[in-house]
Amino acid sequence: MGDEDWEAEIIKPHVSSYVPVFEKDRYSSGANGDTFNRTLASSSEMGDGSSRRDHFMRSGFASGRSLGNRDPGESNKRENTSTVGGFGVGKSFGNRGFSNNKFEEGDSSGFWRGYQDGNDSEGSGSSRRGGRGSFRGCRGGFGLGSPNSNYEQDEGTQRSGGIFGSRRSALSGADNGDTFQSRSGSGSGRGGYKGLNEEVITGSGKNSWKSEAEGGESGDTQGPKVTYIPPPPPEDEDSIFAHYQTGINFDKYDTILVEVSGHDPPPAILTFEEANLCQTLNNNIAKAGYTKLTPVQKYSIPIIQGGRDLMACAQTGSGKTAAFLLPILAHMMRDGITASRFKELQEPECIIVAPTRELINQIYLEARKFSFGTCVRAVVTYGGTQLGHSIRQIVQGCNILCATPGRLMDIIGKEKIGLRQVKYLVLDEADRMLDMGFGPEMKKLISCPGMPSKEQRQTLMFSATFPEEIQRLAGEFLKSNYLFVAVGQVGGACRDVQQTILQVGQYSKREKLVEILRNIGDERTMVFVETKKKADFIATFLCQEKISTTSIHGDREQREREQALGDFRCGKCPVLVATSVAARGLDIENVQHVINFDLPSTIDEYVHRIGRTGRCGNTGRAISFFDLESDSHLAQPLVKVLSDAQQDVPAWLEEIAFSTYGPGFSGNARGNVFASVDTRKNYHGKSSLNTAGFSSSQAPNPVDDESWD
Ligand SMILES: Nc1ncnc2c1ncn2[C@@H]1O[C@H](COP(=O)(O)OP(=O)(O)OP(=O)(O)O)[C@@H](O)[C@H]1O
Numbered sequence: 001m002g003d004e005d006w007e008a009e010i011i012k013p014h015v016s017s018y019v020p021v022f023e024k025d026r027y028s029s030g031a032n033g034d035t036f037n038r039t040l041a042s043s044s045e046m047g048d049g050s051s052r053r054d055h056f057m058r059s060g061f062a063s064g065r066s067l068g069n070r071d072p073g074e075s076n077k078r079e080n081t082s083t084v085g086g087f088g089v090g091k092s093f094g095n096r097g098f099s100n101n102k103f104e105e106g107d108s109s110g111f112w113r114g115y116q117d118g119n120d121s122e123g124s125g126s127s128r129r130g131g132r133g134s135f136r137g138c139r140g141g142f143g144l145g146s147p148n149s150n151y152e153q154d155e156g157t158q159r160s161g162g163i164f165g166s167r168r169s170a171l172s173g174a175d176n177g178d179t180f181q182s183r184s185g186s187g188s189g190r191g192g193y194k195g196l197n198e199e200v201i202t203g204s205g206k207n208s209w210k211s212e213a214e215g216g217e218s219g220d221t222q223g224p225k226v227t228y229i230p231p232p233p234p235e236d237e238d239s240i241f242a243h244y245q246t247g248i249n250f251d252k253y254d255t256i257l258v259e260v261s262g263h264d265p266p267p268a269i270l271t272f273e274e275a276n277l278c279q280t281l282n283n284n285i286a287k288a289g290y291t292k293l294t295p296v297q298k299y300s301i302p303i304i305q306g307g308r309d310l311m312a313c314a315q316t317g318s319g320k321t322a323a324f325l326l327p328i329l330a331h332m333m334r335d336g337i338t339a340s341r342f343k344e345l346q347e348p349e350c351i352i353v354a355p356t357r358e359l360i361n362q363i364y365l366e367a368r369k370f371s372f373g374t375c376v377r378a379v380v381t382y383g384g385t386q387l388g389h390s391i392r393q394i395v396q397g398c399n400i401l402c403a404t405p406g407r408l409m410d411i412i413g414k415e416k417i418g419l420r421q422v423k424y425l426v427l428d429e430a431d432r433m434l435d436m437g438f439g440p441e442m443k444k445l446i447s448c449p450g451m452p453s454k455e456q457r458q459t460l461m462f463s464a465t466f467p468e469e470i471q472r473l474a475g476e477f478l479k480s481n482y483l484f485v486a487v488g489q490v491g492g493a494c495r496d497v498q499q500t501i502l503q504v505g506q507y508s509k510r511e512k513l514v515e516i517l518r519n520i521g522d523e524r525t526m527v528f529v530e531t532k533k534k535a536d537f538i539a540t541f542l543c544q545e546k547i548s549t550t551s552i553h554g555d556r557e558q559r560e561r562e563q564a565l566g567d568f569r570c571g572k573c574p575v576l577v578a579t580s581v582a583a584r585g586l587d588i589e590n591v592q593h594v595i596n597f598d599l600p601s602t603i604d605e606y607v608h609r610i611g612r613t614g615r616c617g618n619t620g621r622a623i624s625f626f627d628l629e630s631d632s633h634l635a636q637p638l639v640k641v642l643s644d645a646q647q648d649v650p651a652w653l654e655e656i657a658f659s660t661y662g663p664g665f666s667g668n669a670r671g672n673v674f675a676s677v678d679t680r681k682n683y684h685g686k687s688s689l690n691t692a693g694f695s696s697s698q699a700p701n702p703v704d705d706e707s708w709d
Contacts, residue, residue: 228559229389233365240369241287244589249496250292250617253318258295261678262483266302269293275301277326278333280373285326288369294319295487296462301327303485304460309478311430311461311471311678314487315494316611317587317618320462321366321428324352328424328460329367332376332399338421340377340397347421348379348401353445354428355438357382357404357558358565359585363428364402376400381407384558391416405433405441412448419450422457427477429584430461431470431604439473446477454479464611465491465604471679484678493607493645497594497614497622501638501653504625509597510541516595516623517547517575523592524568527577528609530598538597539577548572553579583608587615596624603637626653632660 234240258268269275272285272293293301296314303310304327314320328350337349352367354360364380371378378400381390387410394401394416401408401417411417425446427433433442445451459477471484493499504512517525527542529535532553539551550564550573568576569588576582577597583605591613600606606624613620626634635656642649 225386226384226558227386228384228557229386230361230558230562233368237287237372240365240372241284241289243289244616245289245618246616247496247618249619250294252495253294253617256295256315256488258299258488259486259678260299260303260483261486261680262308263481265299265483266306266308268298269302270298275305275326275330277330281326281329281333281370284370284372287372290322294323296320296485297323297326299485299487300324300462303483304328304458305330307458309454309459309482310485311466311474311478311482312485312487313463313466313490314485315492316464316608317494317496317615318487319616320464321363321587322370324426324428324460324462325363325367325370328400328426329370329374329376331423333374337376337399339375340399342396344395345415345418346394346398346401347418348398349421350400350424350426351408351419351422352400352402352426352428353405353408353433353442354402354585355404355432356581356584357384358552358561358582359429360402360404362585362587367400367402371400378402381411383407384561387411387414405438405445409441409444412445419448420452422452424458424460425477426460426462429463430474431463431466432584433461434470434473434477442477465607467491467604468679484680486678489644491604491607493641494611494614495645496618497610497620497645499610499642499645499647500621500623501626501642501650502623503650503652504627506627506629509625509627510538512625513538513595513597514542514545514547517542520593522571522574524571524588524590525575525593525595526568526582526591526609526612527575527595527597528583528600529577529579530600532579534598535577535579542575542577547575549575549577551577552582554581580605580609582612586612588612591615592620594620594622596622599624599626599631599634603634603641606634606638607641628656632656635660 260268270293272282272290277285294314295318296312297319300310300312300320300323304324312320312323314323332349338347352360352363354363360382361380364378367378376399377397379390379393379396379398380402381394382404383406387407390407390411391414394411398417403411408417412419427442432438446454451457454477459479459482461474461478502512513527527538529538532555535551535553539549542549550567552561552564552568556564564573564576565586565588567573571590580600583600585608594610594613596606596609600609610620610622610624613622626638635653639649639654639657642653
């Protein structure tokens with residue numbers, strides 16, 4: 001988040017959200033276009049994994065070795081070299097920076113200097129604040145600075161000290177994307193707290209729960225305020241219940257092994273009817289197009305209805321959101337809730353937290369959908385939007401509060417939300433919510449005055465990944481008799497995603513990306529990169545290549561982020577370049593491809609990223625560029641994740657895994673990457689299986705995976 005200085009240098013007001021100003025052409029096929037092209041991903045072929053794979057192999061994309069061979073000599077310059085010029089002060093884009101493939105090498109002028117300078121100031125809120133200013137709608141800029149930092153650490157690492165730096169804010173009150181927004185130069189912007197993937201504003205309400213690091217950064221009295229008011233979501237029923245179709249593999253969910261651990265779990269339900277929900281909820285479920293429960297829903301709904309605490313782990317895109325929303329709503333309807341009415345202090349019965357703004361907004365929309373026609377009122381509040389607007393929404397009534405952590409603490413501090421009535425606390429992406437980025441905020445939340453103790457509230461945690469150490473931390477939040485539901489392999493990738501790992505050196509990545517995207521055509525594709533600056537860079541580069549692209553990352557204004565997501569969702573920009581901020585939870589229809597331009601630093605992150613495709617029984621593809629210089633540490637967990645998901649494992653990747661980890665490494669070893677099961681060793685609970693297709697003895701034995709530990 002320290003790249004504000006170079007950002008100020010960008011002069012490209014005509015590019016909003018990276019929608020290039022050209023007529024989209026039909027993208028002529030690249031060299032391999034005749035084998036890897038749009039028709040490959042047509043629904044008929046998507047159903048046939050083998051034929052897809054064949055095409056893919058023929059196209060050459062799976063040929064890691066040959067790709068890798070092109071790279072020697074172009075590696076190991078990643079961290080200590082600078083880029084070509086072309087992005088210096090006042091310069092336009094597109095000269096050497098884009099034509100030269102080696103954008104990480106070269107001299108230290110222009111783009112690169114800003115690139116590095118920005119990171120240099122990562123930990124220093126004040127230095128960042130001084131130099132901001134940019135055109136809204138046109139992020140990404142290239143300022144000047146000294147090339148002495150490591151841009152890789154931009155978004156993928158935990159901050160210390162600097163994590164509470166300033167959150168940039170627009171000075172102008174106009175939320176007009178085209179207006180020039182000068183940013184604070186006062187050195188006193190709103191207090192900002194930056195987690196790993198998210199930046200959330202923490203202000204200083206009267207009784208603000210300010211951490212040490214927040215101290216002195218008042219959100220109220222110093223610096224500019226965030227003025228963005230998100231447009232209200234459509235109110236018509238069709239929009240509220242808009243949904244996409246489940247895919248051809250939806251029924252295969254029934255064959256996934258489910259393990260429930262902990263004392264005395266209630267039996268799973270098999271149908272929505274068995275959940276005994278009220279008629280309004282049933283109507284809403286039907287209008288949402290749900291006819292059949294997913295495994296995580298079959299097990300979680302009765303557990304939550306039984307009043308138990310829960311940690312649930314299920315593959316990406318398999319319906320975890322409804323798994324907690326439906327039973328909570330059912331309880332609320334059954335127990336009766338205070339109907340929404342204006343009050344300065346609202347006391348919601350349910351608080352849901354999630355790590356990113358877009359995700360919490362999505363959860364809110366789901367809550368609104370399922371509570372349609374009831375007196376339950378859900379409200380959302382998240383950073384990057386006007387606090388006053390959030391407060392106005394909240395005081396009108398709030399039974400379910402959906403919030404990002406920093407904004408939640410802010411609102412609590414302002415005494416707009418009281419916690420005494422909280423019966424349900426939901427941590428979505430719970431492993432992320434408890435890690436070093438958000439864990440401290442969550443601890444503060446549960447020790448806020450008024451927050452019922454864990455014995456008196458129901459705490460629910462959901463994620464597709466649950467590392468062991470996080471499971472242990474979670475014990476602090478959960479009653480000791482909580483239940484653990486594992487659908488499939490804890491931390492495993494969704495099997496509906498066809499995964500391909502290509503060996504691509506740093507300096508061949510852009511060329512390869514363009515080649516793949518040209519062959520993909522207009523199919524929706526998310527391209528993940530490791531840093532915010534690189535997201536801007538690659539998005540702009542792709543626009544230059546006449547590929548309609550937008551970008552989302554933590555340094556974009558919230559309005560820009562939402563615009564980008566909107567443009568991607570509706571297909572206006574079929575390519576979204578993103579950092580990890582978009583890795584988790586986002587449920588976007590028709591994302592057919594995920595490309596890891598940069599692999600993430602952890603395997604969990606990989607699993608979440610590729611889970612943006614292949615959702616709800618639909619198939620998808622993930623292509624990852626594996627750079628020998630920087631990604632070797634991922635070889636072993638990648639081999640494991642690939643083989644668990646029954647994907648082809650490239651021989652070269654296995655070799656790297658072996659050579660990295662020595663003769664002790666076995667293809668079945670998992671290392672310490674994931675817990676394979678509930679980490680509590682002392683429970684005497686039973687395990688139950690999702691019966692369709694397996695009996696206990698026939699089912700794959702989850703204990704096999706413990707050899708990884
Ligand atoms: N029983 C169901 N029938 C049909 N569609 C469903 C059902 N349950 C969930 N869905 C749909 O499946 C999609 C994915 O659900 P959801 O976003 O809750 O997945 P998730 O498990 O939370 O994924 P992630 O791990 O990525 O956060 C959504 O569009 C949701 O509406």
